Amino acid sequence: MKGISIAKSKNETALLKESRYGPLYYLRRDWQLYVLLLLPLVLVLLFKYTPLAGLVLAFKDYKIAKGFWGSEWVGMEVFQELFAKPDFARAVRNTLLLNILDLLFSFTVPIFLALLLHEVKNILFKRVNQTLLYLPHFLSWVIIGAMAYQLLGEGNGMINNLLATLGADRVPFLQQDTNWLISYLLIGIWQSMGWGTIIYLAAMSSINPEMYEAATVDGASRWRKMWNITLPSIRPTIVTLLIMSLGGVMGGSFERIFSLLNRATTEFTTTIPVLVYRWGIEGGDISRATALGLFQALIGLVLVLAADRIAKKMGEDGLL
């Protein structure tokens, strides 16, 4: 008798649990939260997830007349054609080249700059410098492109005018391939170096001042303290940011390159996003451009996942 009633009540509580903690229960209890999520969810599904379906165009021979559904399936044919294009190999090379060079320079300069700023004790001096250093980050790439031509242009750029006044030859900074590459990198450093110091400075500001005091008592020089206290303290930050940047070497800003390129320099300016734009939106070859974009996105995803694994292996916070 007793046993049965226990079994029954157990059964009842189980039933109760089931009904109390079913999805409907949560939906009723937190309906306001789900209502709030509706608008963002609709926008994300429409503008971020629907385009993923469009990626099937990379496996079809898209014809405007036949439309999205009517165009023929061609399997990997588009990719085979894509890989055979000389432009494709060049775009991949340029994307990797520009991003890896950026990683070497645009990534390291902020570290040096942050180390220098950290040495400044006068707060006003530091503030004024930081305000000026952050300024380029707030200018759009169109503006930076326009300024670049006004400063570096061969015929009437300010720097070339200065060179001419000093009796030197004018340099085609933006009109010759190798020069263009160097200018592109320098402009990137110029734009991002100040802003890049913020995270390092934040990490440095949490260093215990007693460490410096102790080192000073022990007779350590400025460089010694920089090398043995400041740098080791920001090492985790450097490693995390480096790994994050490694995940992005297949990416890169379309706007930056597009506002700096010109007809005279085609060697290094054709990167993957530029080629996607040229083929797809200017040329109307939707399938091939989609395939190229998909190729880039997949490699980018693999790189991000790899970066995440490396970060976690090294004991840092992962990205995901």
Add this chain to the structure above:
Amino acid sequence: MKAVSNAPVGSKKRFDVWGFIIHAALVVVSLVCLLPYLHIVAKSFSEDAYVIANKVYLLPKGFSIEAYTKIFADASILRSLYVSVIVTVLFTILGMIVTICAAYPLSRRQLKGRSTLTFIFLFTMYFSGGIIPEYMLINNLGMLDTLWSLILPLSFSAFNLLIMKTTFTHSVPVSLEESARIDGAGHFRILWSIVLPLSKPILATLSLFYAVGRWNAYQDALFYIKHNVDLRPLQLKLYYLIVQASESFQLEATQVTLSNPEVMKAAVVVFATLPIICIYPFVQKYFVQGTMLGAVKE
């Protein structure tokens, strides 16, 4: 940010050579950031003749505001400015609403399905359809050559969501929220009366992220605003005007011949950056805070 005193205690009297070099180097690097802009400003106020003769460096030669009067007489530039203002305002409002609506539920521990929903939102940071599928979508929705193509697609930003979600999780004391719940407040009430007022700094920061990002971007406008020239935002107008130089300045009917477009170009650059330069000194600290928050993951 506290200045850390790490000067050798004993060597105060001696001239600190390296200290001087560090300060000098910083001044030089800061000037490198400022001078290009200063040159453009100088050029924009100079008289044509001096610019043609390549004589203008950092100070205007022969002061003239002719270029600016021409800009304010150019209907197409003013229209672009108007488009940019409208788009930036609407985009910022929508972006903030979307971000708040997503960040608050995702920051609540009791939300069932929280990790799945968070994944759906944040996955978009690492994989996307890319330029062409997004272009096809905008095309199929009939939004090419409309302002909606500049407002809706980018209004959700996974990066901004992450920042706001982290802030909502940490900035609002659980006890405060619980006492509100005991008093019978629902989620709408808690969000509106407790969470949002407590998160004002981050709301300011993210509004600025949205506004400045929208103001400066031109990639989507380049893709989506093709035929309806009237809807070009300012940055795209500048692209055609200056970088590509495929379009000439539309001056008043009296057909003023422009001896040298360089002054005009410089003036347009100053004109387009003026809103940013004006607010920049005041909002810089919000940007710095936001960037630091973006680096801190939950």
